[in-house]
Amino acid sequence: MRNIAHYIDGKTVSGLSGSKGDVFDPNTGKVQAQVELGDAGLVDKAVQSALKAQKEWAAQNPQRRARVMFEFKRLLERDMDALAHLLSSEHGKVIADSKGDIQRGLEVVEFACGIPHLLKGAYTQGAGPGIDVYSLRQPLGVVAGVTPFNFPAMIPMWMFAPALACGNAFILKPSERDPSVPVKLAELLIEAGLPEGVLNVVQGDKVVVDAILDHPDIRAVSFVGSSDIAQYVYGRGAANGKRMQCMGGAKNHGIILPDVDMDQAVADIMGAAFGSAGERCMALPVVVPVGEDTANILRSKLVAAVEGLRVGVSTDTEAHYGPVVSAQHKARIESYIQMGVDEGAELVLDGRGFTLQGHEGGYFLGPTLFDRVTRGMKTYQDEIFGPVLQIVRTQSFEEALSLPSQHPYGNGVAIFTRNGDAAREFAAQVEVGMVGINVPIPVPVAYHSFGGWKRSGFGDLNQYGEDGVRFYTRTKTVTQRWPKGGAVEDQAFVIPTMR
Numbered sequence: 001m002r003n004i005a006h007y008i009d010g011k012t013v014s015g016l017s018g019s020k021g022d023v024f025d026p027n028t029g030k031v032q033a034q035v036e037l038g039d040a041g042l043v044d045k046a047v048q049s050a051l052k053a054q055k056e057w058a059a060q061n062p063q064r065r066a067r068v069m070f071e072f073k074r075l076l077e078r079d080m081d082a083l084a085h086l087l088s089s090e091h092g093k094v095i096a097d098s099k100g101d102i103q104r105g106l107e108v109v110e111f112a113c114g115i116p117h118l119l120k121g122a123y124t125q126g127a128g129p130g131i132d133v134y135s136l137r138q139p140l141g142v143v144a145g146v147t148p149f150n151f152p153a154m155i156p157m158w159m160f161a162p163a164l165a166c167g168n169a170f171i172l173k174p175s176e177r178d179p180s181v182p183v184k185l186a187e188l189l190i191e192a193g194l195p196e197g198v199l200n201v202v203q204g205d206k207v208v209v210d211a212i213l214d215h216p217d218i219r220a221v222s223f224v225g226s227s228d229i230a231q232y233v234y235g236r237g238a239a240n241g242k243r244m245q246c247m248g249g250a251k252n253h254g255i256i257l258p259d260v261d262m263d264q265a266v267a268d269i270m271g272a273a274f275g276s277a278g279e280r281c282m283a284l285p286v287v288v289p290v291g292e293d294t295a296n297i298l299r300s301k302l303v304a305a306v307e308g309l310r311v312g313v314s315t316d317t318e319a320h321y322g323p324v325v326s327a328q329h330k331a332r333i334e335s336y337i338q339m340g341v342d343e344g345a346e347l348v349l350d351g352r353g354f355t356l357q358g359h360e361g362g363y364f365l366g367p368t369l370f371d372r373v374t375r376g377m378k379t380y381q382d383e384i385f386g387p388v389l390q391i392v393r394t395q396s397f398e399e400a401l402s403l404p405s406q407h408p409y410g411n412g413v414a415i416f417t418r419n420g421d422a423a424r425e426f427a428a429q430v431e432v433g434m435v436g437i438n439v440p441i442p443v444p445v446a447y448h449s450f451g452g453w454k455r456s457g458f459g460d461l462n463q464y465g466e467d468g469v470r471f472y473t474r475t476k477t478v479t480q481r482w483p484k485g486g487a488v489e490d491q492a493f494v495i496p497t498m499r
Helices: 040-059 062-078 080-091 095-112 154-165 180-192 206-214 227-239 262-278 292-307 327-343 397-406 420-429 465-471
Strands: 002-004 006-008 011-013 019-025 030-037 123-128 131-139 142-146 169-173 199-201 218-224 243-247 253-256 286-289 346-349 368-371 388-391 412-416 434-437 473-481
Touching: 006 040, 006 180, 019 080, 030 080, 040 131, 040 142, 040 169, 040 199, 040 206, 062 080, 062 095, 062 154, 062 180, 080 095, 080 180, 095 154, 142 154, 142 206, 154 169, 154 180, 154 465, 169 206, 180 199, 206 218, 206 227, 218 227, 227 243, 253 262, 253 397, 262 292, 262 388, 262 412, 286 292, 286 397, 292 346, 292 368, 292 388, 327 346, 327 388, 397 420, 412 420, 420 434, 465 473
Parallel strands: 002 030, 142 169, 142 218, 169 199, 218 243, 253 286, 253 412, 286 388, 368 388, 412 434
Antiparallel strands: 006 011, 006 199, 019 030, 123 131, 131 473, 346 368
């Protein structure tokens, strides 16, 4: 059976802790590999390797570091098909979706190629008599990232691409559910010219996460996962003096105004709600029609569209989505469907009991549609993270606006309308971090930044973009004076000013 190990100092490292976990194929439900699970000693080994390599890497000029990013981008494009098939085999998403996963990470790599410009500081000549002031952005040292199962290529690249380009060394702890692609990314970086030890991959579970959070030589940690764990990681890391950036869960809403192009909105909603089996923090699991007529038209069109969805294995090019990641997650989603029934929501289409001929052991769920969901229901408040779409009916624009604004999560929201004034007002007022106007999944492009509000984000700086550069660097400001030769100035016993 295939063994997935750690990657430290440019080579595979095995057998340090003796503990292993199973890696399943979600399409069959069978174990396809085992992943080694590390411990605190393994984390320290990775950190020592990173400490040794980081100073020399940081001493290279930004242009040389950018060349590694350029070559890494080329290698990603070369190996796109192989990486996508490997990713789908462990996650379950269809191949096209896996390629999108890789592509969105690659776009952050492209952004990191511009690091010589992004690291330029500011300079003020003549800030005072003979005094100049300038600022520098310098790397933190050794930093780390803890990434989730749902984007095993994209989110690691969101983190390590800007971190490495800024001159840091990086410790990556990927999800133990789909750990192979992150190791392949590390191998490609070495092939691209990254020095050994600058990026190390440590496999593991909570033991490894806690070791990362407690290690005194790790200066910053980026995390993406559920909100409860994000809050825990943020608190423990911050208590240990680390810079922290933790992205949590979501419950994104799609507001449907009466003037909408309904056919276009439904087409957008289907991909956003059911793509990747709903296992995205930027999925759109809640639609909010304004007015009963709008709701009734939306429901009838959604029913027809949902009934036309094709669920298949990851390699099925006709499938809209594949299995969910694990048997445990499938059972969790099914429990939420039953909870919705028990709470009094109308179950319009039930995805439970779906099986795929020849893959009866796979973790498949059919698409589920609820109507007449209300804000007090636990199924509305919680993130289900599966192929479940809920309709929450409202009677006014103001009521629709209040739903995402008052929800404990604040990751993303979308509004569908032809009314520019309403869209502008909505974007200005809604209490959510990322807003789409007729865009169902408003993930910002690589040169902006990604981050939610409320329980969707812990920390002051977002993922990638200029915020990513700020997170992985610290500012040093230099005030300099060069006295004229032979002249001795009077001592100053008061605080210096620029007069």
